[in-house]
Amino acid sequence: MRRTKAEAEETRNSILHAAERVFYEKGVSNATLDDVAKAAGVTRGAIYWHFSNKTDLFLELYNSVSLPLEDMIARDIEQPASGVLAFIEKLTVDWLDELASDEHRQRIFTILLRCSYGGDLMPVLERQQEVDDRHVASLESAFARAGNEGYLNANWTPHSATRALWWMVGGLCTEWLLFGRRFDLAAEGRDGLKRLFASFRPATIDITASADVHSMA
Amino acid sequence: MRRTKAEAEETRNSILHAAERVFYEKGVSNATLDDVAKAAGVTRGAIYWHFSNKTDLFLELYNSVSLPLEDMIARDIEQPASGVLAFIEKLTVDWLDELASDEHRQRIFTILLRCSYGGDLMPVLERQQEVDDRHVASLESAFARAGNEGYLNANWTPHSATRALWWMVGGLCTEWLLFGRRFDLAAEGRDGLKRLFASFRPATIDITASADVHSMA
DNA sequence: ATTTTAACATACATGTTTGTTTGTATAGCT
DNA sequence: AGCTATACAAACAAACATGTATGTTAAAAT
Numbered sequence: 001m002r003r004t005k006a007e008a009e010e011t012r013n014s015i016l017h018a019a020e021r022v023f024y025e026k027g028v029s030n031a032t033l034d035d036v037a038k039a040a041g042v043t044r045g046a047i048y049w050h051f052s053n054k055t056d057l058f059l060e061l062y063n064s065v066s067l068p069l070e071d072m073i074a075r076d077i078e079q080p081a082s083g084v085l086a087f088i089e090k091l092t093v094d095w096l097d098e099l100a101s102d103e104h105r106q107r108i109f110t111i112l113l114r115c116s117y118g119g120d121l122m123p124v125l126e127r128q129q130e131v132d133d134r135h136v137a138s139l140e141s142a143f144a145r146a147g148n149e150g151y152l153n154a155n156w157t158p159h160s161a162t163r164a165l166w167w168m169v170g171g172l173c174t175e176w177l178l179f180g181r182r183f184d185l186a187a188e189g190r191d192g193l194k195r196l197f198a199s200f201r202p203a204t205i206d207i208t209a210s211a212d213v214h215s216m217a
Numbered sequence: 218m219r220r221t222k223a224e225a226e227e228t229r230n231s232i233l234h235a236a237e238r239v240f241y242e243k244g245v246s247n248a249t250l251d252d253v254a255k256a257a258g259v260t261r262g263a264i265y266w267h268f269s270n271k272t273d274l275f276l277e278l279y280n281s282v283s284l285p286l287e288d289m290i291a292r293d294i295e296q297p298a299s300g301v302l303a304f305i306e307k308l309t310v311d312w313l314d315e316l317a318s319d320e321h322r323q324r325i326f327t328i329l330l331r332c333s334y335g336g337d338l339m340p341v342l343e344r345q346q347e348v349d350d351r352h353v354a355s356l357e358s359a360f361a362r363a364g365n366e367g368y369l370n371a372n373w374t375p376h377s378a379t380r381a382l383w384w385m386v387g388g389l390c391t392e393w394l395l396f397g398r399r400f401d402l403a404a405e406g407r408d409g410l411k412r413l414f415a416s417f418r419p420a421t422i423d424i425t426a427s428a429d430v431h432s433m434a
Numbered sequence: 435a436t437t438t439t440a441a442c443a444t445a446c447a448t449g450t451t452t453g454t455t456t457g458t459a460t461a462g463c464t
Numbered sequence: 465a466g467c468t469a470t471a472c473a474a475a476c477a478a479a480c481a482t483g484t485a486t487g488t489t490a491a492a493a494t
Contacts, residue, residue, distance in 0.1 A: 001490065002489060004491065032480080
C-alpha cells in the first residue's frame with residue numbers, strides 16, 4: 001500500500017485536520033488516537049507513522065498555526081508618535097477581525113484554552129507564555145513612545161494602558177470562544193476598543209459635550 | 218469498620234479537599250480516582266460510597282464553592298445613583314482582594330478554567346454561563362442607572378462599560394491564574410480599575426491637568 | 435527486473451482506569 | 465443483647481488506550 005510522497009503528505013494533513021476537529025469537540029485528553037484515526041479515515045498505524053505519540057501530534061498542531069502578530073507589532077517603530085495609538089487600535093481590530101473569520105484559528109485557540117496542560121503539555125504553556133510576554137513588551141514600548149510625546153491621557157500610564165488593553169482583549173476572546181460565540185466578536189470588539197482608546201487619548205476640552213452628558217438626565 | 222456519622226462526613230470532606238488538590242495539580246481528566254483516594258488516605262471504595270463517579274465528585278466540588286457575589290450586586294439598588302460607579306468599583310476591588318487571599322477559591326477557579334468540559338461536564342459549563350449572565354445583567358442595570366442620571370461619561374454606554382469591565386476583570390484573573398500568579402493581583406487590579414472607572418466618569422473640566430499632559434513631552 | 439524501502443493496516447501485548455461485587459467490622463437502633 | 469444498616473476496604477472483571485511488532489503493498493531506487 002505504499003503511497004506517493006504527495007499522497008503521504010496528504011494523509012498527514014488529513015490527520016492534522018482530523019485531530020483539530022476531534023480535539024476541539026472532545027477535548028485533548030478525552031480524545032483517543034482511534035477517534036482521530038477514524039475521523040481521518042485511517043488507522044492508528046498511520047498516526048504512529050507520522051507522529052511519535054499524542055503529545056507530539058498536539059505540538060505539531062500547535063506549530064501549524066502561524067503567529068503573524070509579532071512583526072505587525074514591531075512595525076510600530078515606523079509610525080510617528082502621533083499615530084501610535086491609532087496604529088495599535090487598528091492592529092487590534094484587525095487581529096479580532098481575522099480571528100472572527102478564521103474558523104481554523106478559532107478551533108486552535110479554543111483547544112488551547114480548554115486543555116489542561118498537565119504533565120507533558122507544559123512546553124506548550126511555556127511557549128505560549130513567552131510569546132505573550134513578548135507581545136505585551138512590544139505593546140508597552142509602543143504606549144511608552146506615545147506617552148513620552150504627550151499623546152497618552154494623564155489618567156493612564158504605558159504599563160496600565162497596556163494591561164487594560166491586553167486583559168480586555170483576552171477576556172473578550174476567552175468569553176467568545178468558550179461560551180459558544182454568542183455575540184459578534186468583531187463588532188463588539190471594535191466598539192469596546194474605540195471607547196477604550198478614546199479614554200487613552202488626551203482629553204479634548206469640549207465643554208458642550210460635557211454639558212450634554214448631564215443634560216441627558 | 219463502620220464510622221460514626223461525624224467521621225463519615227469528615228472523610229467525605231477529606232475526599233473533596235483531596236480532589237481539589239489533585240484536580241488542581243494534574244487536571245481533572247488526567248487525575249485518576251486512585252490518585253484522589255491516596256491523597257485522601259482512603260481507597261476508591263470510599264469515594265464510590267460517597268460519590269457515584271468522577272463526574273459527580275467534580276460537580277459536588279463545584280457546588281461547594283459559594284457564590285456570594287450575587288446579592289452583593291443586587292445591593293446596588295440601595296445606593297444613590299451618584300455613588301453607583303464607586304460602589305461597583307469597590308465591589309470589584311473587594312472581589313479581587315478576596316480571590317487573591319483565598320487559595321481555595323483560586324484552585325477551584327483554576328480547575329474550572331483548565332478543564333475541558335467534554336461530554337458529561339457540560340452542565341458545569343452551562344451553569345457557569347448562566348451565573349455569568351446574571352452578573353453581567355446586574356452590572357449593566359447598575360451602569361444604566363448611573364447613565365440615566367448623567368453619571369456616566371458620554372464616551373461609554375451602559376452596555377459597553379459593562380463589557381469593558383467584565384472582559385478586563387476576566388482577562389486579568391485568567392492570566393493571573395493560568396500563568397502562575399506572576400504579579401500582584403490585588404494591586405494591579407486596583408490600579409487598572411481605578412483608571413478604567415476614571416474614564417467611566419464624566420470629565421471634570423480641568424484645563425491645567427490637560428495642559429500638564431502635553432508639558433510632559 | 436529486482437530489490438529495497440516507504441507508507442501504511444492489522445494484530446497483539448501491556449498497563450491503566452473504571453465500575454462492581456464481596457467482605458467486614460462496628461455504630462446505632464430495638 | 466442481638467440485629468441491621470452503614471462505612472468503608474479489598475478483590476475482581478471488563479473496557480479502554482497506548483505502544484509495538486509484524487504483515488502487506490506498491491513506489492522508488494538500482
